Amino acid sequence: MIYIDQELCTGCRSCADVCPVDAIVGEFGQPQSVDQELCVMCGQCVQVCSSYASILDEGIAPREQKLAERAMLPSVKEPLFAAYNQGKALKVKEALADPDKYVMVQVAPAVRVAIAEEFGMPLGSLAPGQMAAALRRLGFDRIYSTDFTADLTIMEEGHELIERVTKGGTLPMFTSCCPAWVKYLEQTYPELLPHLSSCKSPQQMAGALFKTYGAKVDKVDPAKVYSVSVMPCTCKDFEANRPEMKASGHQDVDVVITTRELAHLIKDAGIDFASLTEEEYDRPLGLYTGAGTIFGATGGVMEAALRTAYEVITKKPIPELDLEYVRGGEGVRYATVQVGDLELKVCVVSGLKHVAPVLEQVKAGTADFHFMEVMTCPVGCVSGGGQPKALLPKDRICARTARTASTYKHDGELRHRKSHENPDIKKIYKEFLGKPLGEQSHHLLHTTYTPRRRDA
């Protein structure tokens, strides 16, 4: 949940300028508040807010009280701003200290290109290995990566797309990885919900697997598994708490923290991040391909899906892996891809405020594409609301560019770059899931959506 501290807000409404759903309410010059029903929790207001708690202002509540209100670790030294998201780091610290809990962690693709910034490294520094090492020092029992379930999402969503195209399902199909986008569709265009892919997001797929397959691999009682998720996103906590997200028979994801909160935990434990040597993620749920890691950038889900769909349909290797035509910045992009006999038309929307005109076309039946990727944040998850917050406006832009570049660099350097070539993906289908869109997948990896109409 996103809040605005009434004591700190000066009413400049810079947040309202970046809010994609007009959820910031208040008069100019007066403290603002968030319309929680409209809010999609993207956290862009948190990123842009510059109204901080001043040590010279004696009229405001003491820092200790504000840290407690925000559920932040008491050891956090950084300045506090008016717009914030409710933290969960205390719960993670508690779980790590509990000997009865077997704590598994998943880290989203965009976290590894941003976390190092919080330790003084350059904007967009790529640090997957140091992050794995830091998580191990923090005491997590299993260090997994959401990039693995991003690969899994591609397997499921790619096959879903092929099935919808060949067997006549609802088209165009929309991606469903971004929880803010899903909430927006549920509340603003509920009539278009059948267009959403039934695939859960990579976070929720990982959650469902941790307490089933993951528990089985480690021979632990699923009830003892505590599932932690580290996300660049301030809306993933909302997604984890959706009532339907209990496919494993337990709460699939117990707690979600942001990139910034993981940095707080690392500092709180006195770990010197910059001096850590790189370590590997645990297998099987931590091995990932380049396709999985580009989920963090706009166009990434589309690119990953095309790399796999092309080969599944044509049974031939894709001639070019770097699909530059789906990459880019904020806005709407279209592309046509020749996949065997099929002329596949795709659309990529980066920044939720650009999606409404496209959805109007879909409603009117004039949309000329099969598949649409939507990411709420300006250039995808790398610019998420839970990412390190740049102090200066120009650095906010620099950070986006640098994190995107590192994402593609990581993709280029990984051993496997196509989701279907991930050995542990092949293994999980063989040992546990069966086949994409199969019965087990249907139960654990797919979901349904709820129309939410705003009361007048």
Place this chain on the structure above:
Amino acid sequence: MCALNAFVVADPNKCIGCKVCEVACAVVHSDVPVKTVGQMTTPIIPRLYLVKTAEVTMPVQCRHCEDAPCANACPVGAITQRDGIIYVDQEACVGCKTCMLACPFGAMEMVPYYRNGERVKQLRLTEETGEGPVLQDAFVASKCDRCIGVEGGPACVANCPKEALRVVRPDELRRTRNLEAALAVLESVKNVIG
């Protein structure tokens, strides 16, 4: 005769009160380079201050007075003029607050002293507490230094999203206004004669 000291001033009609200027000021003056909020281990300590009342919203900062009352009042000579900037030598400051009393703009502030992101302690000054003497934190006078040495000029001006701040060079301003005034008179003469 050398030029009058330049200064930064805000336009209250453009300012939205977002405090980006204050944040930018603190960032460029941090002796440890900082880019993200999480990198900061110190509070945000700016050298200009947003004023927000029912009547006016704008930041206020030093005018770099030619006869700087702060400097003339300082008992230890910690405030001097360098390259057209009224400058506080924080190492020399004794925290007496006389400059705060002297400045008619409220541009002077007494702030906690940080070096390398750490609070600086007093040499010997302790406070008597129940648990014995405790070494105290140091405070220093702090004011706008017009971002001396910062590439791109004052950070508040460079980062304001509404372009509400500008550097005023008094001599240039006077010449521009002189010309505008002359043109206005020329215009009025035309009306009467023509």
Place this chain on the structure above:
Amino acid sequence: MTASTFVLADPTKCIGCQSCEIACAVAHLGTSITTAGEMEAPFQPRLRVVRTSQVTMPIQCRHCEDAPCANACPVGAIVRQDGVVLVKEEKCIGCKTCVLACPFGAMDVVPALDKGQRVRQPGLKVQTDEGAAPKERYVAHKCDLCIGRPGGPACVEVCLARALVLVKRGTMARSVKSRRTASAMQIARSGVQPAGANR
């Protein structure tokens, strides 16, 4: 009504000779023009000749009724005395807010002089590569209408082109009154009737 008197130049007459600037500077030195050249005092006129391709004329203070310079001064160093807006130099701190406030650019800040000599500040030093030296005192500087000078403003007196005039309260009043009369006469003669006048 105590509307202020002020000096105004006529741009159609001014030839840009800058005699007014010299006369002003000398008049405020309290010495004659013959000895002025031998003094070390800086050249500090209180009006400035604008010379561009569009316009040539000196600009000086209008002695505004609601003087923005005085209203902006943080230390109350700008006051009105007998209709003249004056700087109380002893109070001035050289903050330049008056320069910022004046829409004409009629305000300047210059080294203060005492008997033609520059004055040192008690505390403020200027740091240079050569070390620290006391800074000279600076004060706000503006037209004072040559208050106390028997011949009135020196600039007006010296102008060969007769481009400068002292606009007095009476001059203004007569001019405005005659314009009003002319305006009324024009309407009456042309037979123009305001709409709805013959209801």
